[in-house]
Amino acid sequence: MADAAHGAHAHHFDDALQQREASTLGMWIFLVTEVMFFGGLFTIYVTYRALYPDAFAHASHHLDVRLGTFNTAVLITSSLTMALAVHSAETGRRGRLLLTLGLTATLGAVFLVVKAFEYADKFTHHLVPGPTFAWPEAGEAPHVQLFYSLYFAMTGLHALHMVIGIGVLTWLILAARRGRFGPSYATPVEVSGLYWHFVDIVWIFLFPLLYLIGRH
């Protein structure tokens, strides 16, 4: 029993605690690069919104605030279930771990389905940048296209992260079914949780910046 609890670390680490800290720090360093990755897009957004505030406000009116708010709530709930999954792994409750991981992946899928409907709506209303783009005011049209280019780039990159996150969750569920995780080894669940929460944070900023400008 003592061996199972304390021997679960690779030979180049002193102990399981050091191994866990190395994994956590490694994931955070990856997330730092992700912050700068999304940061570039946010900088472009700030620049063009400063230059064309009215066009951005008018363009934003064609996004559905109800769907955006709903999706924000879905993602926040999925962060809660992810946090509970980490707790379940740490306390060795396999049934609850499988349930919370499954709920997290399902909520992620719900988010993507809603997003797909929103994208489809943009195609039918000619709001996708490119040859099919149409906007009633010709002078404003190029700047509205800029907004929608950023909308698709930012939410698309975010959605790609969600897809990868659901893939990671699927792998966690399969490993958890084999009983890989418990009080002595919960690091993969914790580290994947960090990634999932990061994707949630990106959306926390995307939602007000894209959906809520010039609503009054």
Next chain:
Amino acid sequence: MTEAHTHIVPPRVYVGIFLALIALTAVTTAVAFVDLGPLNVVIMLAIAGVKASLVVLWFMHARYESQLTRVTILGAVFWLLVLIVMSASDVFIRFRPETVARLGITTESPTLAGAAEPSAPTENESAVH
């Protein structure tokens, strides 16, 4: 048994943070429909910052991590702010048409300030003038 984990956060803490995040989402959506002028953006970003901090500190356990991990996180925030704030200040000072007009700057070369005007005068525009 739980030696490998410095802290196990009880579920009720997670539920509390979740409720705070949902409440803040409701506030940010409600505030968007009230005209507060330039304050709207400030409040929106402040609320988003608070929400992100709640997620980082509690859901992502940053408050229980080692000094090294916390410095890494703060480094990300710092450089992100350098990237956005310094780029934005440049844009606001030099290129924004309102700023250019207010300061009475005449741009001789066709810069972004020129491009910020509608590229072709529309029917409405020519009717006004």
